[in-house]
Amino acid sequence: MSERVEPFEEETAPTGPAADAVALLQELIRAGCVNDGTPGSGQEIRAVRVLQRFLAPAIAAGRLETHVFEAAPGRASLVARVRGTDDAAPVLGLLGHLDVVPVDPNGWTRNPFGGELIDGEVWGRGAVDMLYLTAVFATVVRELALAPERPRGGLVLLAVADEEAGGEHGIHWLVREHPEAVRVTEAISESGGMRMGRHVAIEVAEKGSAGRRLVIHGKPGHASIPYGATSAAYRVGEVLQRLGEVMPAAELGELWDAFVAARIDDPELAERLRDPVRLDAALPLLGGIAGYAHAVSRVTISPTVLRAGKTHNVIPPLGTIDLDIRTLPGTSDAEVDELLRAVLGELASGVEIRHLRGWAATSSSPDTPLYAAIERAVAAVAAAPTVPIMAAGGSDARVLRELGIPAYGYGILGPGWSYERYREGVHGNDERIDVASVELSLAALRRIVAERIGAERIAAR
Ligand SMILES: [Zn+2]
Incomplete structure (x- = not known):
C-alpha cells in the first residue's frame, strides 16, 4: 500500500x-x-x-x-x-x-x-x-x-x-x-x-499450452581441465541460440483472416499478412499489435527456466531448458514434439523432449x-460490428x-x-x-x- x-x-x-x-x-x-x-x-x-x-x-x-x-x-x-x-x-x-x-x-x-x-x-x-x-x-x-x-x-x-x-x-x-x-x-x-x-472484439478461442522440458546430456569432468570436455552448458547455449533464431511457421485460419480484415486498413499490408510466407517480414510494420499478431498466427515457443550444473568446479553433465509453448486449436502433442525437432534440426538428436503440464487450445464457433x-x-x-478473435x-x-x-x-x-x-x-x-x-x-x-x-x-x- x-x-x-x-x-x-x-x-x-x-x-x-x-x-x-x-x-x-x-x-x-x-x-x-x-x-x-x-x-x-x-x-x-x-x-x-x-x-x-x-x-x-x-x-x-x-x-x-x-x-x-x-x-x-x-x-x-x-x-x-x-x-x-x-x-x-x-x-x-x-x-x-x-x-x-x-x-x-x-x-x-x-x-x-x-x-x-x-x-x-x-x-x-x-x-x-x-x-x-x-x-x-x-x-x-x-x-x-x-x-x-x-x-x-x-x-x-x-x-x-x-x-x-x-x-x-x-x-x-x-x-x-x-x-x-x-x-x-x-x-x-x-x-x-x-x-x-x-x-468490437469478441473472444471465441484461446491458445493452448504445451509445456516441454528439453534434457541435454554432456559428460562430467573437472572444471579445471575443460579442454576436450563435453559440457552440457555449451550445448544448452547452442539449443537456446537455435530457438531464438528459428520462428515456427505461421498457420493461418479463419480467425486470422477476420483479424486482418478488422484491423488492417492498408490493402497491400493486409495481402502480405494473409500470405504465410510474407507475413513474418511484415510483422515489424504492425507496431503495438505485432506481438499479438505473431502469437495468434502460430505455435509460439518461449524458453523460460534454464538449469545446468550444481557445483562450481564440475563441468555439468546435464542441462535442461523449460519451454512455454502455446498451441493453436487442433495442435496435437505429437505435432508439438515434431515442431520442436524441426526447429532444433541437427541438434535434435542430442536432445530428449519431456512433457510438462499443459492443456489444449479451445474454441467456440x-x-x-x-x-x-x-x-x-x-x-x-x-x-459497431463484432470480430471474433483468439486470445494468446x-x-x-x-x-x-x-x-x-x-x-x-x-x-x-x-x-x-x-x-x-x-x-x-x-x-x-x-x-x-x-x-x-x-x-x-x-x-x-x-x-x-x-x-x-x-x-x-x-x-x-
Ligand atoms: Zn481476468
Missing part, C-alpha cells in the same frame, strides 16, 4: 443506468482479493460477501438461489441462479472472477484498492480484469431476479475464485465437485470488448445463437468450452480502447475503467439476456 498522502478529492456518486454496477465495482475493488498464486491468498470470501449484500433484495424476493462454495478456507465462489419456466430453454452462464493479480504499489498514482471514481473512471486493481464485468453480470442477474415475470430460460452468475492462478480453487474445483451447481448451456466471460479498427445475440446487441448499443493467453472460459459449452469473451469497451491499451491496462499500473465502458457493457448484456432467455422485461431501476 502506498504511503503517499492523497489530496482530498470529492467523489461524486455515479448516476445513470450503470450506477449500481459502478458502485458494486468500487466495492469489489476495495475487497482486494489479491491472488499471488499461493493457496492462502485471494480470500475471495470478501468479494462474495460484497455480492451477497448486493444481491440481498433479489434473494429476499425469492427469485434467486445462491450458494457459496469454498474450495479451501476463504477461497469462496458464489453461484446465483434465476430459474426459467421452460426446462428446454437456454441457461446462460455469466462467468466472472473475483480475484486480482498483485500490484507494485510504487507504480501507482492512486490507491490500487481505493476504488475511487475520478473524472469518469474507476481506479483500482481488477477494474479492467475483470471486476467491471463481474459487476455488470451481477447487476443484470439482480435486475432479472427482481423483474415482474420469470424468464423462459435460466440465468446463472458464476462469480469464482482463483482465475488468475489457473482456477484450481475456482472453476476447475466447481466443475469437478459441484457440476450440477454450475450447469449452463452457454456462457459469457472476459477478454472481449477491445476495439479492432471499428469492430461464432455460428451460434448466443454469438448472434452478442453481435446484435453490440450493433445496437455501440453501432487463457481464461476460465476454457473450462466450459472443454465441456462442450459455447463460451465467449465479452465486453464493450469505449472507442479509445485498442487491443494495445487493453493489454497495457490488464495487470499493469494505474489500472482503471471508464464508466462509459461499464454502461455499454451493461446495456448490451441486458439485450443479450432478453434475447437468449426470453426475459422481455428486465426490472427497471
